[in-house]
Amino acid sequence: xxxxxxxxxxxxxxxxxxxxxxxxxxxxxxxxxxxxxxxxxxxxxxxxxxxxxxxxxxxxxxxxxxxxxxxxxxxxxxxxxxxxxxxxxxxxxxxxxxxxxxxxxxxxxxxxxxxxxxxxxxxxxxxxxxxxxxxxxxxxxxxxxxxxxxxxxxxxxxxxxxxxxxxxxxxxxxxxxxxxxxxxxxxxxxxxxxxxxxxxxxxxxxxxxxxxxxxxxxxxxxxxxxxxxxxxxxxxxxxxxxxxxxxxxxxxxxxxxxxxxxxxxxxxxxxxxxxxxxxxxxxxxxxxxxxxxxxxxxxxxxxxxxxxxxxxxxxxxxxxxxxxxxxxxxxxxxxxxxxxxxxxxxxxxxxxxxxxxxxxxxxxxxxxxxxxxxxxxxxxxxxxxxxxxxxxxxxxxxxxxxxxxxxxxxxxxxxxxxxxxxxxxxxxxxxxxxxxxxxxxxxxxxxxxxxxxxxxxxxxxxxxxxxxxxxxxxxxxxxxxxxxxxxxxxxxxxxxxxxxxxxxxxxxxxxxxxxxxxxxxxxxxxxxxxxxxxxxxxxxxxxxxxxxxxxxxxxxxxxxxxxxxxxxxxxxxxxxxxxxxxxx
Numbered sequence: 001x002x003x004x005x006x007x008x009x010x011x012x013x014x015x016x017x018x019x020x021x022x023x024x025x026x027x028x029x030x031x032x033x034x035x036x037x038x039x040x041x042x043x044x045x046x047x048x049x050x051x052x053x054x055x056x057x058x059x060x061x062x063x064x065x066x067x068x069x070x071x072x073x074x075x076x077x078x079x080x081x082x083x084x085x086x087x088x089x090x091x092x093x094x095x096x097x098x099x100x101x102x103x104x105x106x107x108x109x110x111x112x113x114x115x116x117x118x119x120x121x122x123x124x125x126x127x128x129x130x131x132x133x134x135x136x137x138x139x140x141x142x143x144x145x146x147x148x149x150x151x152x153x154x155x156x157x158x159x160x161x162x163x164x165x166x167x168x169x170x171x172x173x174x175x176x177x178x179x180x181x182x183x184x185x186x187x188x189x190x191x192x193x194x195x196x197x198x199x200x201x202x203x204x205x206x207x208x209x210x211x212x213x214x215x216x217x218x219x220x221x222x223x224x225x226x227x228x229x230x231x232x233x234x235x236x237x238x239x240x241x242x243x244x245x246x247x248x249x250x251x252x253x254x255x256x257x258x259x260x261x262x263x264x265x266x267x268x269x270x271x272x273x274x275x276x277x278x279x280x281x282x283x284x285x286x287x288x289x290x291x292x293x294x295x296x297x298x299x300x301x302x303x304x305x306x307x308x309x310x311x312x313x314x315x316x317x318x319x320x321x322x323x324x325x326x327x328x329x330x331x332x333x334x335x336x337x338x339x340x341x342x343x344x345x346x347x348x349x350x351x352x353x354x355x356x357x358x359x360x361x362x363x364x365x366x367x368x369x370x371x372x373x374x375x376x377x378x379x380x381x382x383x384x385x386x387x388x389x390x391x392x393x394x395x396x397x398x399x400x401x402x403x404x405x406x407x408x409x410x411x412x413x414x415x416x417x418x419x420x421x422x423x424x425x426x427x428x429x430x431x432x433x434x435x436x437x438x439x440x441x442x443x444x445x446x447x448x449x450x451x452x453x454x455x456x457x458x459x460x461x462x463x464x465x466x467x468x469x470x471x472x473x474x475x476x477x478x479x480x481x482x483x484x485x486x487x488x489x490x491x492x493x494x495x496x497x498x499x500x501x502x503x504x505x506x507x508x509x510x511x512x513x514x515x516x517x518x519x520x521x522x523x524x525x526x527x528x529x530x531x532x533x534x535x536x537x538x539x540x541x542x543x544x545x546x547x548x549x550x551x552x553x554x555x556x557x558x559x560x561x562x563x564x565x566x567x568x569x570x571x572x573x574x575x576x577x578x579x580x581x582x583x584x
Contacts, residue, residue, distance in 0.1 A: 053100075055079045056115040058123040059189060060166035064107035069097060072107055076166030078121050083114065121162050127154050127171060127187040128194035131223045132417070134363065134425060135180035139170060142370055142429050144363045145180040147411045151195050154182065183428060198225045198511065206509050207458065215397060216450040217414025222459040226511040227427075229465055232434040235383050237465075238319050240580045241517055241555035243270035245323075246563045248282035248300050256309040258565060260316050266575040270319040272386065272557050273310065275376045276369075278328045278355055282306055287375045291368040294331040303379075310380045321438070321557075322382035326369045326422070328389040330355045339364050341393070342406040350405060357393050360418045360454070361409045370429050377435045384436040386468065387426060390419050390460070391442075391453040415454030424463050438466035440519065443475065446502035457503070462510040468557065471498050472521040473543070474529050486531045491521075492542035499550025515554040518547050522558035522571060540574035548579045 054077070055062040061074040069091050081100040089097045089108055097108040115121060129152040137145040148154065154173035161169050168184040188194050197204040208220035231237075246252050246259065259271070275282045281295040283306035288296040301309075314320055333340035333349050333356035340349035341357045349356045358365040373385040392407070392415050399405040413421075427437045445455035446469060461467045473488035473495070480487050480494070481501075487494045499518075507513040520543040525533045533539065544556050556579075560567055568575075 052116065053081050053083050053114045054116070054118060054121050055081060055109065056113050056121045056123060057166075058125075062109065062113050062166075064100075064102075064109055065097060066108070067106075069108060075102065076162075076164065077113075078162035078164075078166060081109070081114075118162075122156075122159050122168055124156055124189055127156055127173070127184075127189060128152065128191045129154065129182075129186060130188045130194045131186040131225055131424075133182065133186045133421065135173065135175070135178075135182045137180055139181050142367055142374070142425075144367065144425070146175075146178055147413075148175060148182070151191060153191065154187065159184075203509065203511060210449055212414070213449050214452040215400060215415070216392075216452050216454045216456070217416035219416070219450050219456055219459070221414055222416055222420055222456065224458070224462055224510055227463050229512060229514070230431055230434075230436075232436075235434050235436070237384070237436055237515075238269050239515070239554055241270045241319060241321075241557075242267045242575065242579075243272050243319075243321060243517075243555065243557040244268055244563075244568060244575075245272045245522075245558050245560060246274070247277065247561065248274040248280060248306070249563075250300050250305075252563050253282075253301050253306055253309045255565070256312050260313065262565060262568060262572075263575065266572065267578055268575050269317075270321060270555075270557075271313055272321040272323050273313075275322045275324045275380075275382075275385075276329070276372060277323070277325045278389075279330050281331070285372060285375060287368070287372045291371065292329075292332045292335045294335050295329075298331060307380055310382070314381050319384070320380075320382045321384045321386050322373070322376045322380065323386045323388055323440075324369055324373055324376075325389045326387050327358055327360045327365065327391060328355060328393070329358050329365075332358050332365070332368065336364065339408070342408065344404055344406050350399075352393050352396065352399075359408045360390075360392060360415070360422060361407055361411070361413060366422055366425055370426050373426065373430060374433060377430065377433050382435065384438055384466070385426070385430055386438040386440060386466070387423065388440040390422060390439050391415075391451075391455050394453045397452060415452075416450045416456045416459060419454045419456075420459045420463060423460060427463060427465075436465040438468055438514075438517070439464050440468045440470060443469050443471035443498060445469070446498070446506050448502075448506075457506040458510045461507060461514045462512055464514045466517050466554070467514040468517050468519055469503060470519045470559070471495055472519070472559065474521065474525045478530070486529070488525050488529060489531050489533055491535075491539055492546040494546070495520075495543050496546035496550045499547050499552045504551045516552040517555040517557060518552050519559045520544055520547070520556050522560040522567065523562075536570045537573035540571045541577065544574065544579050548581070553580050 055075060057077040062077050063071050064073050064075055066072040069089060081102060084099045086099060096111040098111060100107055100109050129148045129150055132149045134144045134147050137143040154175050156171055157174055158172040159168040163169055170181050171184055172181055203224045210219035212218040281288060281299045283301045284296055284299040284303050310320060337349050339358050339362040341359045343350040376382050396405055423439055430437050439460050441455050441460060445451050446457045450456040473491050476487045478486050481497055520540060521535055524535050
């Protein structure tokens with residue numbers, strides 16, 4: 001009896017467990033079914049939220065379609081769109097398209113091109129280098145990592161933001177075992193496109209024909225893609241600029257009030273002031289202290305004295321241009337002989353023209369000078385940075401042929417390439433500070449060849465905001481261009497000829513030429529020249545008129561190394577005149 005009761009109880013327990021299991025299974029099926037329904041509702045609801053979706057793509061633009069799913073327009077990725085809740089359209093391949101409204105107009109967009117997360121807007125996995133450039137280890141600090149060349153493939157790891165046109169601002173990339181950062185403007189999405197040159201029939205071919213004749217490199221190996229020239233609303237560049245040059249000697253900086261008074265009643269609206277010249281650093285800079293202690297110790301002025309002078313000039317209404325001598329810096333080489341041009345016979349820095357020269361191929365030199373420029377903008381308030389000696393030392397052909405000179409060319413670049421690339425780096429670092437970038441070049445660089453020291457006018461003009469030739473009359477050969485008299489005795493004719501036949505021709509060979517603001521000779525003809533001439537008001541005026549009549553109308557700057565107030569007084573009449581004609 002007891003056994004039968006026990007068996008019955010066991011059977012009941014089994015039936016109970018089976019019922020519980022069946023109910024649990026049915027319950028789970030119901031729950032899963034409900035979850036699918038809820039998920040469908042959520043998915044449907046997602047596309048009912050206005051203004052919360054970004055157009056996404058692996059290219060810069062997204063194609064939008066009409067009611068018949070035919071391409072209608074393209075819009076930049078990253079654009080916020082309003083997605084309407086309604087039954088989507090499907091194409092023959094099974095693709096799903098949702099209706100969106102942009103500026104009151106109806107379009108359809110593929111479901112795959114809509115994302116909520118900003119980090120999903122950009123979908124390319126690789127980009128290709130269009131313009132040879134250095135990628136960064138740290139962009140904000142200006143620290144460079146390595147050079148990448150035309151056509152190189154870069155793996156995309158991340159990006160900072162999408163610009164209004166759908167392009168990325170900065171990519172984080174990987175090449176081989178190195179991870180760094182590159183501005184998107186130097187990349188494209190297709191390798192074949194990366195290997196092309198910009199409008200070769202109009203621009204590139206003319207340069208390609210100019211081979212490496214004098215050791216400075218081939219013009220065909222430089223970059224001629226257009227470069228945006230900014231106009232900063234809160235830093236308006238006068239046009240034209242009429243500027244006096246001031247060195248940074250303490251006898252000049254402490255007399256700023258006299259220079260301000262000197263130009264009262266004239267057309268002078270700007271000053272060029274040295275930040276760093278060779279063996280003449282302007283002030284005790286924190287950047288100099290970190291990078292070049294000798295420059296710091298040898299500074300002409302304290303930080304405070306120099307800053308007060310620059311601020312006084314700005315307060316008086318003058319546009320301020322800071323000049324930095326780059327690849328001629330004795331003190332920097334003494335601090336960093338590993339960055340200097342080397343004499344292979346002694347394995348020591350090369351003493352050339354009584355000074356030492358940092359090698360333009362060494363990126364540490366770039367970082368020092370651009371860091372100094374950034375400091376001068378932030379601490380002193382300069383409106384523009386002008387880089388001088390963006391070149392190799394001249395008169396080194398014999399040394400190069402005899403193997404006496406080692407430029408420490410780490411990437412096997414040509415001289416002209418590295419001069420252009422330095423300025424691209426400087427521009428990319430300085431433009432975010434809303435400051436303009438200029439370069440000083442020899443007058444010879446406007447000739448139709450690459451100079452032995454690496455300056456080639458079109459390549460430099462194309463990438464900076466201002467280019468400033470230095471066509472000092474007493475620097476030309478005595479009978480240059482077939483003149484029958486010493487050219488420094490006819491400054492109008494000389495500079496007009498140089499401007500018309502060289503500068504203006506070179507400017508037309510590039511898509512984005514810089515403004516032309518030219519140095520004029522404000523010192524007397526060098527005593528070693530025949531037919532000595534004092535350069536006073538008449539000679540200054542002749543130079544300036546010659547330039548303006550040739551089309552170089554963006555202004556002038558006076559070069560007098562001593563910044564002599566007495567000499568400038570002798571030239572005041574020239575500074576009181578307006579040279580830009582009304583029609584210009």
